Amino acid sequence: MIPILAAALCAAMMPVEKTVAVVEDSPILHSQVMELLMELGVEPEGDFEEITASPEYLDALRELVENRLMVQAGIDAGYYPADEEIRALVEQELENEPGMAALDQEMLASMVADARAAQVFLGRKVQAAIAEMPMNPETFLSDGTGQVEELVMPRRVSWILVPIVPSGPDFQAALVEMQELRDRIMAGESFEELAGVYSDDASAARGGYLGTFERGDMTRAFEETAFSLAPGEVSQPVATTYGVHLIRLDGVEDDGRITASHILRVVEIDSSDVQAADSVARGIKDDIESGSIVFEEAAELYSIDGSSAGSGGDLGVKPLRFWIPAIADAAADLEPGRCSDPVLIPDVGALALIKLQDGGEGVDWSSYTEEELNSLVQQVVYQETYVSMVDSLTREIPVIYLTGGTSAGEESRLED
Structure with missing residues (x-):
C-alpha cells in the first residue's frame, strides 16, 4: 500500500493520458501507474498493450485503485474534513513538504482532504477491530500463529552495512x-x-x-x-x-x-567500486563464519550505519514484508543465525550482510518487549482490516478496469 496523499500527488503531477481504471467517477491514469512503478524501481518494457498486461503493472494499478476506494469510502462515511481543518492540513503539509507549494493550492487542498477522509475511515475500522481483541498481545500472537505467519510474522534482523566508495x-x-x-x-x-x-x-x-x-x-x-x-x-x-x-x-x-x-x-559509483566493496564484505563474512569474529563485533567495527552498529547491527523486529525488498529477500532464504552473502542496497550505496536472528516459528514471544508486541498486533489488525475493507468496498463501489485505455473503448475486469 502506498500513502494515499502520495498517490494523489502522483495524479496531480501527471498529464492527462489514457484512463486505465475508474473508481466511482474518479479515473486512474496510465501515467499515474507508470509513476508508481518508477518509484518502485520497475521499468516495464514494450508497447502500451504489453506494459498494461504485465504483472507489475497490474499490481501497481490495484494499489492505486485500493487507495481510491479508501478515499471514496471515507467521503461516503462523512469523514471529509471541514474547510478550517483543510486549511490547517494544507499548512502542515506545506511545512513538511515545501515543494508542494508549486502545486495549485485548490488541488492541494483537495488532495489532503481526500487523504484525511481515507485515513480517518480506515483508522476507525482498525480501532474498532483492536478493541475487540484480547488485551494480551503475546496471547493473541501465539494463538494466531498461522494467521501471523501468513500476514506479518515478525523477524528480528541484523545487518552490517559495507560502503560502496567511489574511485x-x-x-x-x-x-x-x-x-x-x-x-x-x-x-x-x-x-x-x-x-x-x-x-x-x-x-x-x-x-x-x-x-x-x-x-x-x-x-x-x-x-x-x-x-x-x-x-x-x-x-x-x-x-x-x-x-x-x-x-x-x-x-x-x-x-x-x-x-x-x-x-x-x-561521484557516481561504477561496477569496479561495487566489486571492491563486495570483496570487503565477503572477507568480513569469511571471518564471521571462521569464528575469527562474531557478527555483532563485526557490525560495530565495519558497519557504516551509525544507528545500528553500536547494537551489533540489530535493526529490531518487524515482519519481512515491511523491510526493504533487498533485506526481506535475503532474510527469507536464511536459516536463523546464519549470515547472508553481500546484498546490494541501491538507495544507500552500500552492500549489506544480513543475519536473521529468529525464523518466526516457535517464537519465544517473551523475548519481545511489550511495545514490540503491541506494534506487531496492530500491524496484523491493520493488514486484516485493510484486506477486508478492500474486498467489501470493491463490492459496494463501482470499479471498472480499462486495460486498453479509454481511447480503445474496451472495458475488462482484471482477473484476481
Whole structure:
C-alpha cells in the first residue's frame, strides 16, 4: 500500500493520458501507474498493450485503485474534513513538504482532504477491530500463529552495512576540487556562497545547512568527521558512498547534538567500486563464519550505519514484508543465525550482510518487549482490516478496469 496523499500527488503531477481504471467517477491514469512503478524501481518494457498486461503493472494499478476506494469510502462515511481543518492540513503539509507549494493550492487542498477522509475511515475500522481483541498481545500472537505467519510474522534482523566508495578519475577530480574549495574558504570566501554554487546536494539552496542531528543519523565517515570538528571548523575532503564532502560544524547543542553544513560533490559509483566493496564484505563474512569474529563485533567495527552498529547491527523486529525488498529477500532464504552473502542496497550505496536472528516459528514471544508486541498486533489488525475493507468496498463501489485505455473503448475486469 502506498500513502494515499502520495498517490494523489502522483495524479496531480501527471498529464492527462489514457484512463486505465475508474473508481466511482474518479479515473486512474496510465501515467499515474507508470509513476508508481518508477518509484518502485520497475521499468516495464514494450508497447502500451504489453506494459498494461504485465504483472507489475497490474499490481501497481490495484494499489492505486485500493487507495481510491479508501478515499471514496471515507467521503461516503462523512469523514471529509471541514474547510478550517483543510486549511490547517494544507499548512502542515506545506511545512513538511515545501515543494508542494508549486502545486495549485485548490488541488492541494483537495488532495489532503481526500487523504484525511481515507485515513480517518480506515483508522476507525482498525480501532474498532483492536478493541475487540484480547488485551494480551503475546496471547493473541501465539494463538494466531498461522494467521501471523501468513500476514506479518515478525523477524528480528541484523545487518552490517559495507560502503560502496567511489574511485577512479572522477573521484580523484572531486577530491582535488573540494580541496581547492576548502582553500578558498580558508582564505576568507563564504562557505554558504560556495555551497550554493558548487554543492550537488539539495542543501545548497540553504548554503549547505543540514540542520541538527545526533550520532547514528548520518553515515559513519560523515558522522565521525562532523563530531570531531570544533565549532566553525571546516573538514578536509571526506569520502562517503555519496561522493566527497566538505563539512563545517556550526554548533553543539546542550544535549550533545550538533548542527552542521556541507558541500557535496556527487561521484557516481561504477561496477569496479561495487566489486571492491563486495570483496570487503565477503572477507568480513569469511571471518564471521571462521569464528575469527562474531557478527555483532563485526557490525560495530565495519558497519557504516551509525544507528545500528553500536547494537551489533540489530535493526529490531518487524515482519519481512515491511523491510526493504533487498533485506526481506535475503532474510527469507536464511536459516536463523546464519549470515547472508553481500546484498546490494541501491538507495544507500552500500552492500549489506544480513543475519536473521529468529525464523518466526516457535517464537519465544517473551523475548519481545511489550511495545514490540503491541506494534506487531496492530500491524496484523491493520493488514486484516485493510484486506477486508478492500474486498467489501470493491463490492459496494463501482470499479471498472480499462486495460486498453479509454481511447480503445474496451472495458475488462482484471482477473484476481
